[in-house]
Amino acid sequence: MIQKYGFDHILVDLGPSSGAITNLALLSCDSYFIPVTPDRFCAQAVDALARLIKVWIERHEKTISTFPPFGISSFPGEPVFLGAISQNFKAYAGRTRRPYQYWEAEILEIVRDRIVAELPSGSGSEEYVATIRDFGGLAPVAHIVGKAIFDLNREDTKFASAEGAAWQGVALESWLTRAAEYGAEIEKIAKVVGNG
Structure with missing residues (x-):
């Protein structure tokens, strides 16, 4: 698709699944991010995902090693981990709330020990x-x-x-600030993709 349409990058958004489609899509990518929600269940899932990705890569290597005698080509199947994206947490006064900070740190430790240390x-x-x-x-308004x-404006409010009228004052200012914050985080991701 990159060659056909001249795209610089193609982003594939996968659901939290360990099925064949996720396996194939991930291994066919050059690189990937892992979005995380800072909680205990996500920490357990990231640990399991690290093991799973390692198995997927090893199986792919074994499988494609049997292709040459048949003249079959394949993709390398060694995506590079570009980083985790913490999402869907609560903040207060511009700072991540303390319980979320705890789980962000726990997940980051798992990422360092299980993904960065063991995978490309x-x-x-x-x-x-x-x-x-x-x-x-x-998000719901963006969908509407x-x-x-990050492109939402006053008219969209x-x-x-509840009354169907566009917001103003403090409510509008908060709305636009949050939309701009989101845009700044997306720019960080785009920069990594561009450099990765």
Whole structure:
């Protein structure tokens, strides 16, 4: 698709699954991110995912090693881990709430020990690439108006308003600030993709 359409990058958004489609899609990529939610269940899932990706890569290597006598080509199947993205956490006064900080640290330790240390990884992947907090009502409105969250404007707030009128004052300022914060985090991800 890159050759056919002249794309610079193709992003594949996969659901949290360990099935064949996820396996094939991940191994066919050059690189990947792991989005995480800072909680105990995600910490356990990241640990399991690290083991699973390692097995997928090993199986792929064994499988494609049998191809040459038949003249079959394949893709390398060694995606590079670019980093974790912390998402969907609560913040207060501009700072991540303490319980989420705890789980962010726990997950980052698992990422460093199980993914960065054992799998192909890019530089800087031992830290969070971006931290995207819970943006509440922004995402549903973005879906309604067909825009990215960072492109939302005052006119779009009427879809979040109980009265159907566009917001103003402090509510509007908070809305636009949160949309801009989201945009800044997406820029961080785009920079890593561009350099990766």
